[in-house]
Amino acid sequence: MARTAEGGAPACRRRADRARLVADVLRAQILSGEFPPGERLPLEGELAREYRASRNTVRESLALLRDEGLVERVPRLGTLVVRNKYAHGLNRLLGLSEMLHEHGRVRNEVRAVTVVEAPPAVAHRLRLDPGSPAVYVERLRRVGGLPLSLDLTYLAPDVGTPLIGEDLENNDVFALIEEVCGRPLGDADITLEAVGADPHSAAVLQAPPRAALLLLERLTHLDDGRPVDLEYIRFRGDRLTMHGRLTRPTPGRTPEWP
Amino acid sequence: MARTAEGGAPACRRRADRARLVADVLRAQILSGEFPPGERLPLEGELAREYRASRNTVRESLALLRDEGLVERVPRLGTLVVRNKYAHGLNRLLGLSEMLHEHGRVRNEVRAVTVVEAPPAVAHRLRLDPGSPAVYVERLRRVGGLPLSLDLTYLAPDVGTPLIGEDLENNDVFALIEEVCGRPLGDADITLEAVGADPHSAAVLQAPPRAALLLLERLTHLDDGRPVDLEYIRFRGDRLTMHGRLTRPTPGRTPEWP
Incomplete structure (x- = not known):
């Protein structure tokens, strides 16, 4: 060619x-x-x-x-x-329902809602005292009836406790937090990886063994900067893309390598 | 628990x-x-x-x-x-050497540098006339001696042709473009996916069969908005994470779903 x-x-x-x-x-x-x-x-x-x-x-x-x-x-x-993938934006912080609202209903199978003692590393990220409780929420999220992601969520206790009775099946956690706190979320630090699904995660997501997953760690803050929501989200790689726009820093700078 | x-x-x-x-x-x-x-x-x-x-x-x-x-x-x-992953930023547009400069030398094995007739879809993305030539560059990129990514790059002919004689083994394409054009790059549209490696890509990347890869499509523009560089990059999922910060849009807005 x-x-x-x-x-x-x-x-x-x-x-x-x-x-x-x-x-x-x-x-x-x-x-x-x-x-x-x-x-x-x-x-x-x-x-x-x-x-x-x-x-x-x-x-x-x-x-x-x-x-x-x-x-x-x-x-x-x-x-x-036979298939397209849902496009998830990387430039704005949105919940899944907000992001995909034109693609149909997001339905969450709530696998767990429990109060746990936050593991030290989780307490550290959420700036909680050692031994503090946290609210743990685990959801399998479906769009168009098919599993899209498995989300593990730790919430600061004051933010998470009021959510325990809420309709987690039909609402994004983001929306519920903002409703319950009466204030908007600010920003989130994210880390994205591609990982092969372990057998159990693959089974839960109804994906083939070792299927490629996008694993997103996301620490979300209220608008005052306090981290309140730490999530580990496994997206099926065959059902989602992330897209965004990056900007070149400090235009005109001289490259610093030979 | x-x-x-x-x-x-x-x-x-x-x-x-x-x-x-x-x-x-x-x-x-x-x-x-x-x-x-x-x-x-x-x-x-x-x-x-x-x-x-x-x-x-x-x-x-x-x-x-x-x-x-x-x-x-x-x-x-x-x-x-036994292993950490390199962290690739999602908030700034940087070449791999710029991004990883503290982690050691990026070495590119140049697998192809050729002038091709741009396929119609590529010509369309790069806003070239149908049938226009493009410069195609294919590189296997190593950090610390190990394969990190396989990069397929199409360049607009005026930008790509002067790069043909350049040291593509030791330089980022971004840096070379800015040097050759005498002007900075602007921004880039990216799409990220997790895909399982096909057998040949896995072999080239020295990864296990079906290994999870981060596939990045990136269309980079000069600072005047002209798209000049279209890339398809396969990162080994076990060697790289992408990280960034997302901001909640329009604080205080009412969620638009029930």
Whole structure:
């Protein structure tokens, strides 16, 4: 598909490398909604022309997308998009229902609501005294009936205790906190990782064993800066993307490496 | 470990649920550097006390962290932290070398530098005319000698062509673009996903089959808003976290759902 930089013979690149390349651009088109669920992708021959690739390479790239669960290959029909992913914003702090309100109802299966003695590391993050109680909430969250995430939440006791009687099945914790406290949340520190699902988490999320998960740790503060909500959220990787916009710091600075 | 919300009998939760809970907090302590590589985690009995959990639960949680490659269990020594992950910021647009400069040298194995006809979807993102050339760069990026990411990059021809002769092995593309263009980059639109590695990507990254990867699509603009750099980056999930800070929008607004 390419001339080398030197303008010489066709680059001899492995087919798997070329297939990844085609798959990545097609994946982005699916995720952006350019090819929505139910739509047929262009025919193999057309994709081969677009990407200056062989039909074998195109077939291999479609197999990669099929293995990710994004498309299905239907004899005589072609390649159908069968799934998109929900887009979760990285630039604003929103609860899941707020984020996905156009995609249908978020339903939470509440697996636990208990008062616990906060483990020391949790107490430290929430700036609680050692041995202080915390409210622990565990929810399996479904959108469109399918599991999207498993959320483990520790709440500062004054914020969490009034939530125990609330409708946690149909409401975001964020909204409930703001209602109960009568003040808005401020910001949140997040850490994102990709991890393979352990067998039990995979089973709870109805995902294949070792399925790739997005693991989000999120420490949310009230608008006065006090941390009140520490969460560990496992999103099914095949059902969600995170998107945002990053800005280049200190424009014009000289790079500090050779 | 817990009283139920109703203050009644101990909650009868499955051990796997409790093990996940302990593992998540320990993982966060490892990632934050509280337990750096080489350090020994507290003994099982101590962790059991801290988390009000049984030793079996603690053992199962340590097994989860071992399966993720974060700790090793050494007979008579205990549980040693063997790996941390590099922290990649989500609030500022930085190249990998800029981001990780304190963690040692980023070394790029340049797998391809070629001029290609931009596939239509790529041309569209980079606002190039249909059939326009683009410069394609593929790099396997190593930190501390180990593969961290596989980066596929399409550059607008005027920006990419001068880079062909540059030292791509030792420099971030961002830095080279700014040097070559004589102007700073502006911002970037990113999309993050967790995906399981296809066999070939896993082999290139020296990761286990189906290993969880963080897949980052990033479209970077010059400071005048023109998109010049479209990348598809596969990070090994066991070697990198993304972290940032999110802010709650429009404080005080009333939640718009019931």
